[in-house]
Structures are given as C-alpha cells and as structure tokens.
Amino acid sequence: MQNQQILLIQRPIGTPGPESWSYITSVAAEPSENEVLIKTAYLSIDPAMRGWMNDSKSYIKPVELGQVMRALGIGEVIKSNSSYFKVGDWVSASVGVQQYAVLPEKEVSKIDVSGFEAPAYLGTLGMSGLTAYFGILDTGAPVSGETVVVSGAAGAVGSVVGQIAKIKGCKVIGIAGGKDKCDYVVNELGFDACIDYKEGSLRKNLKEVCPDGVDVYFDNVGGDILDTLLTLINKKARIVICGAISQYNATALQGPKNYLSLLVNRAKMEGIVVFDNYKRYPEAIEQMKIWIKEGKLNANYQVEEGGVAGFPAVLDALFAGKNTGKLVLKID
Amino acid sequence: MQNQQILLIQRPIGTPGPESWSYITSVAAEPSENEVLIKTAYLSIDPAMRGWMNDSKSYIKPVELGQVMRALGIGEVIKSNSSYFKVGDWVSASVGVQQYAVLPEKEVSKIDVSGFEAPAYLGTLGMSGLTAYFGILDTGAPVSGETVVVSGAAGAVGSVVGQIAKIKGCKVIGIAGGKDKCDYVVNELGFDACIDYKEGSLRKNLKEVCPDGVDVYFDNVGGDILDTLLTLINKKARIVICGAISQYNATALQGPKNYLSLLVNRAKMEGIVVFDNYKRYPEAIEQMKIWIKEGKLNANYQVEEGGVAGFPAVLDALFAGKNTGKLVLKID
Numbered sequence: 001m002q003n004q005q006i007l008l009i010q011r012p013i014g015t016p017g018p019e020s021w022s023y024i025t026s027v028a029a030e031p032s033e034n035e036v037l038i039k040t041a042y043l044s045i046d047p048a049m050r051g052w053m054n055d056s057k058s059y060i061k062p063v064e065l066g067q068v069m070r071a072l073g074i075g076e077v078i079k080s081n082s083s084y085f086k087v088g089d090w091v092s093a094s095v096g097v098q099q100y101a102v103l104p105e106k107e108v109s110k111i112d113v114s115g116f117e118a119p120a121y122l123g124t125l126g127m128s129g130l131t132a133y134f135g136i137l138d139t140g141a142p143v144s145g146e147t148v149v150v151s152g153a154a155g156a157v158g159s160v161v162g163q164i165a166k167i168k169g170c171k172v173i174g175i176a177g178g179k180d181k182c183d184y185v186v187n188e189l190g191f192d193a194c195i196d197y198k199e200g201s202l203r204k205n206l207k208e209v210c211p212d213g214v215d216v217y218f219d220n221v222g223g224d225i226l227d228t229l230l231t232l233i234n235k236k237a238r239i240v241i242c243g244a245i246s247q248y249n250a251t252a253l254q255g256p257k258n259y260l261s262l263l264v265n266r267a268k269m270e271g272i273v274v275f276d277n278y279k280r281y282p283e284a285i286e287q288m289k290i291w292i293k294e295g296k297l298n299a300n301y302q303v304e305e306g307g308v309a310g311f312p313a314v315l316d317a318l319f320a321g322k323n324t325g326k327l328v329l330k331i332d
Numbered sequence: 333m334q335n336q337q338i339l340l341i342q343r344p345i346g347t348p349g350p351e352s353w354s355y356i357t358s359v360a361a362e363p364s365e366n367e368v369l370i371k372t373a374y375l376s377i378d379p380a381m382r383g384w385m386n387d388s389k390s391y392i393k394p395v396e397l398g399q400v401m402r403a404l405g406i407g408e409v410i411k412s413n414s415s416y417f418k419v420g421d422w423v424s425a426s427v428g429v430q431q432y433a434v435l436p437e438k439e440v441s442k443i444d445v446s447g448f449e450a451p452a453y454l455g456t457l458g459m460s461g462l463t464a465y466f467g468i469l470d471t472g473a474p475v476s477g478e479t480v481v482v483s484g485a486a487g488a489v490g491s492v493v494g495q496i497a498k499i500k501g502c503k504v505i506g507i508a509g510g511k512d513k514c515d516y517v518v519n520e521l522g523f524d525a526c527i528d529y530k531e532g533s534l535r536k537n538l539k540e541v542c543p544d545g546v547d548v549y550f551d552n553v554g555g556d557i558l559d560t561l562l563t564l565i566n567k568k569a570r571i572v573i574c575g576a577i578s579q580y581n582a583t584a585l586q587g588p589k590n591y592l593s594l595l596v597n598r599a600k601m602e603g604i605v606v607f608d609n610y611k612r613y614p615e616a617i618e619q620m621k622i623w624i625k626e627g628k629l630n631a632n633y634q635v636e637e638g639g640v641a642g643f644p645a646v647l648d649a650l651f652a653g654k655n656t657g658k659l660v661l662k663i664d
Contacts, residue, residue, distance in 0.1 A: 059596050241595045255559070255587030263573045263603030264391050271595035
C-alpha cells in the first residue's frame with residue numbers, strides 16, 4: 001500500500017522554505033504485536049511545529065532529519081494487532097505528515113466522534129482546546145469581573161481561551177490581525193471587543209477598552225504585543241505564556257523589555273505545556289462538550305484540502321496568519 | 333536648628349551625576365500634633381533609589397523635583413507630640429536624606445535596638461532582610477535539596493536570601509562581581525559556591541556547580557545574567573524578580589530574550605515588593621533575630637562615614653558594586 005509522506009530534510013533558519021521538505025511515496029508498514037495501522041483523516045496544523053523543526057532543547061525532542069514530520073492527527077484504525085483497538089475505531093495520535101501510520105497501542109487514544117464533527121477533535125476537543133482550558137483556568141485563574149486579554153484571539157487556542165473566560169464571567173478582549181478576524185472574534189465568539197494590532201496604536205486602543213487595566217493576559221504571540229501588555233497589567237496580574245508565534249521564525253529573539261512591570265505590579269509570568277495535565281484530559285473534554293451543546297462554546301475550525309502534498313503550503317498559511325479558528329489539513 | 337539636606341533637582345538619564353543633587357542647609361521644622369521630630373542616625377542606601385528618581389509609574393510615587401531625596405533611615409525621637417512615641421525612642425521611617433525629619437506618627441515604627449547594633453535595622457532586620465525573607469520563602473518556595481542561585485549575592489538582599497535558603501536545606505550558589513566578594517559569600521556567609529560573573533563563562537561555571545540544574549533563581553540584577561539563568565532552569569522552576577541593578581541606569585532596557593524557557597520548563601517569573609507583607613514584618617524579624625543569635629544568619633553591613641553631604645558619593649559606590657553587605661550611611 002502506497003504511503004505519501006513529508007520528511008524533514010533540512011532545519012530552517014527563519015521561515016521554513018521548500019528546501020526543508022521532501023515529499024515522497026513509500027510503502028506503508030505493517031503493524032507488529034500491540035500495534036495498529038491508522039489511516040489518517042485530518043492533521044492538526046500548529047505553531048508548535050516550527051519549534052519541533054529546531055535542534056534545541058524543548059519540552060519534546062526535535063524531529064530528526066530524514067524522518068516523517070511530526071503532526072497530531074485523527075484517523076481510523078484499518079489493521080489492528082492490539083486488544084484495545086478494533087478496525088473502524090476512530091483514534092487520535094501523533095501520526096506524522098503521512099497517509100498511513102503504524103503506532104504502538106500505548107501512543108494511541110480512542111475518540112468518540114458521535115455528536116461532533118471529527119476535526120473538532122483536533123481543535124476545541126483536542127490539544128488546542130485542552131491547552132486553552134488548563135492554561136486559562138489553572139494558570140490564568142480568572143475571577144468573575146476581571147479583565148482578560150487574549151492574543152491570537154482568532155486562532156485555535158486563543159478562540160477557546162476567550163470563550164472560557166467569558167463563561168467564567170470576565171470581560172474579554174481579543175487581539176487579532178485584520179478586521180475580518182476581529183469581526184469574527186466579536187460576532188461569532190462573543191468576545192467583548194477585539195483590537196486589530198495592525199491598525200493604529202495597540203496600547204491606546206487597548207487602554208480604551210480596558211479602562212480598569214488587565215488582570216490576565218494570555219499570550220500566544222510574544223514580541224511587541226507582550227511588551228505592550230506588560231505596560232497595562234494590574235497588581236497581581238497573571239501572564240500565561242502559551243506561545244510566541246511572532247518569534248518562532250525570528251533569527252534574533254526579542255525579550256520582553258518591560259518585564260520589570262512584573263516587579264512593580266507583583267505580577268507573574270508563567271509558561272504552560274498541555275501534556276502536564278494528561279490525567280485530567282477526560283474531565284476537560286467532557287466539560288467542553290457540555291459547553292458546546294449548551295451553545296456557550298463555538299468549536300470553530302478551518303479545513304484545508306490538499307492532502308499530504310499540501311502540508312508545506314498550509315503551514316505557510318498558518319504563519320502568515322491566514323486561518324480563523326483551528327487550522328486542519330484534510331488527508332483522506 | 334540647622335538641617336543639612338540633599339534635594340533632587342534634576343531627573344537623571346542613565347547614571348545620576350552631581351547635577352541631580354542640591355546640598356542645602358535649612359531650618360529644621362517643628363512637629364505639629366501627632367508628629368515627631370527624628371534625628372537621623374543612619375540612612376539605608378538602596379538600588380531602589382534609582383527608580384524613585386524617575387518620573388514613571390511604579391510601586392511608589394516618584395520623588396518630586398525640589399524635594400528632599402527619599403531614604404529609609406533610623407534615628408532617635410528628639411521631640412514628640414505623639415502619645416505613641418517619647419523622646420529617646422529609636423525608630424525607623426522614610427526620613428529622607430537629611431539630619432532631621434518631622435513625620436506623622438503613623439509613618440514611624442519603633443525599633444528595639446537592644447542586643448543588635450542599630451545599622452542591622454536597616455539591613456537584615458530592615459527592608460533588605462524582609463525583602464529577602466518573603467521573596468525567597470513565599471515566592472521562591474525552596475524545598476530542601478533543591479538548587480538555589482542568587483545574584484547580587486554579596487549585596488544587602490542577596491546575602492540574606494542565600495543564607496535563608498541554606499537554613500532551609502538547599503544547595504546555594506551565589507553570583508557576585510570579583511574574587512573578594514565571592515570569597516566573602518562562601519567564607520563568611522556559608523554559600524556552597526559563588527561565581528564571579530566578571531571571570532570566564534558564567535554559563536559554563538554555573539553548569540559546573542549546578543549539575544542538577546537550577547530550581548530557584550533569585551534575581552537582583554537582570555540583563556545578561558538573567559538570560560543565562562533562563563537557560564539553566566529546571567522544570568517548574570521559580571524565578572523571583574526582586575530587582576535589576578544592571579538596568580536601573582540603562583537608557584535602553586534589555587528584556588530576557590530567553591523567556592520562552594519559561595514555557596519549555598513550565599516555570600514562572602514573579603515580581604515581589606516587600607510592602608505587601610507589612611502585617612507579617614514582626615514575625616519575620618523575630619525569626620531572623622533567632623537565626624542571628626543561633627549563628628545561622630550573618631547580619632552583615634558596611635557603614636560609610638560622610639554625613640548628608642556624602643550621600644551622592646555613597647550612592648555612586650553602590651551602583652559601582654563597591655559594597656559588601658548592606659550599605660549604610662552614617663549621619664549623626
């Protein structure tokens with residue numbers, strides 16, 4: 001059985017170009033004992049992918065050169081040598097950018113796709129939603145009536161963060177790039193306001209909609225936006241460091257020069273990695289399913305066609321900020 | 333009665349020069365109802381003074397131009413119109429850089445100088461010691477066996493932080509400038525090691541003495557040293573932001589470009605201001621007095637002569653890193 005794959009063949013400096021990738025067709029492997037063969041349906045396209053391409057210490061080891069590019073995905077079990085999975089089961093796993101993946105049973109999770117469209121399991125009911133859930137609730141710890149600001153507000157994580165903060169009774173302000181995204185964040189996701197960071201003075205515009213300052217800032221972008229928020233935080237504010245998409249392709253890193261605002265305001269800045277909460281994934285997913293059914297949480301995603309060969313272009317689109325909601329690549 | 337005073341007359345850009353100060357002699361004021369007249373004995377010389385000279389939002393309002401420079405001090409009540417204080421009482425207060433201060437009773441605290449030399453009440457038993465106590469215990473929260481690194485290790489706050497971390501059973505590494513300070517930190521204060529940041533590679537030298545990484549970093553300096561520590565922290569590390577002496581006179585601020593290490597390591601960076609703990613000052617001072625008497629805590633300070641007129645030179649010496657332990661200016 002032919003298996004289209006994308007391999008990482010060169011570590012990028014700055015934005016990844018076509019020279020980083022090799023598109024090949026190989027023969028799909030067969031599952032051994034306690035393994036399953038998965039036919040990929042959808043792949044999750046994530047900012048974190050850029051970090052996985054670097055050869056540096058991180059929360060997960062780098063993708064090795066010459067290997068299939070790492071990607072989370074969902075699909076169907078089509079062969080099983082595991083007592084836990086049967087043919088026809090829907091599963092999520094780190095399948096990689098390929099049509100068929102053989103994985104040990106312990107690296108695969110069954111998903112119940114009844115009642116929800118499958119791509120939701122890569123977004124709100126997948127890693128992005130779980131990142132948002134634990135990041136805003138445990139680390140941001142917003143209290144009803146507080147002001148919460150979220151950057152990357154139209155993105156996979158930010159969109160969920162803001163909606164959860166609204167559910168918790170907060171005033172929620174998004175930051176996004178462009179009028180269309182901002183309209184979407186306010187009209188479809190129900191944020192109180194959304195500031196287009198590409199138009200006018202971000203600081204002035206934020207001050208206008210946050211007259212009482214900022215209690216929680218959930219940062220997906222880093223760079224100048226993080227620095228601006230540091231000048232607007234209240235005493236005992238919490239800054240959640242979830243990502244820094246402005247920095248992932250940068251060749252010279254930009255630190256938050258206003259970090260001493262943490263001192264002045266007795267505030268904290270804390271990093272999060274979703275995997276630390278794996279024991280609590282089921283409770284979080286159950287809660288988010290309830291909110292979706294109640295109409296309080298919009299499980300938004302954007303599916304791109306193109307299959308395995310379309311991966312480099314879709315990743316480019318992510319870093320160019322062209323998606324609204326979770327970006328998903330359809331494989332099957 | 334003549335009163336020598338130092339006024340702030342110009343806000344500095346970068347390092348304060350003589351043009352910032354005016355040395356004058358005026359007539360000491362008389363205390364009104366519920367006020368006392370204090371004769372200053374010693375002034376506390378603090379890195380925070382540089383921030384007070386700026387006209388920007390901080391945890392305390394700036395010193396106004398033409399006013400006496402702010403300074404914490406200790407002295408004796410020589411006239412009292414307060415029922416709480418009598419002539420001869422020793423007190424601590426924000427007296428300013430002057431020989432005599434009139435203050436309302438509610439801004440003055442009585443101190444018990446029996447058993448300890450008076451300048452200790454500006455150092456280990458004063459704001460520096462309290463900053464160290466609450467910063468390391470509440471925010472750093474070190475656990476026995478963990479590795480704690482402290483910059484400005486020979487300074488007023490750092491010297492106390494490291495000694496408390498030793499009392500709590502940690503491995504404690506100092507960072508200081510020059511061999512004399514490092515020898516002092518190890519031999520007099522009992523740190524496990526002290527790295528001279530002016531000699532060789534700080535990162536390499538720290539890695540050698542911290543083979544298990546860094547669990548708590550107490551930062552008094554900011555700049556490159558903070559950035560280096562960010563590359564050495566462990567999972568769930570705590571970085572206490574107490575000050576940034578490398579940045580106070582800088583005209584272009586340097587942010588910690590390695591801050592994404594907080595994400596990779598699920599670590600936090602938190603700012604502290606001692607005043608938030610004022611209700612617990614007595615308990616902290618009692619505990620530190622016990623440790624001093626038990627010989628576990630060295631209440632180190634360095635007294636400079638020079639009186640009010642000597643203030644600008646002593647402040648220069650502080651920023652040039654010339655002191656070991658708490659720097660105190662003798663007035664009386």
